[in-house]
Amino acid sequence: MKALKVRVENGRIVGDAPAGLADGEHDLCLAPDQDDMTDEEIVQLSAVIERSLADARAGRVVRAEEVVAELRARR
Numbered sequence: 697m698k699a700l701k702v703r704v705e706n707g708r709i710v711g712d713a714p715a716g717l718a719d720g721e722h723d724l725c726l727a728p729d730q731d732d733m734t735d736e737e738i739v740q741l742s743a744v745i746e747r748s749l750a751d752a753r754a755g756r757v758v759r760a761e762e763v764v765a766e767l768r769a770r771r
Contacts, residue, residue, distance in 0.1 A: 700724070 702711030709724070733741070751757065 700711060700714065702709050704710070
């Protein structure tokens, strides 16, 4: 996830869009900055997400039904 640096002027959000963001309307979700993750943990989480996306793009996936079936078989 990328953070956007913006400011509010007269009730409107003003700032530069990140590179690669298409023109048009976008939903912006503001989240409280109250998580307990350190900067290092955020970097680690981002790396894991990137590796997971790369695996998915390469077809290295397992169907959810297979995972659920395996978990149920362990009972």
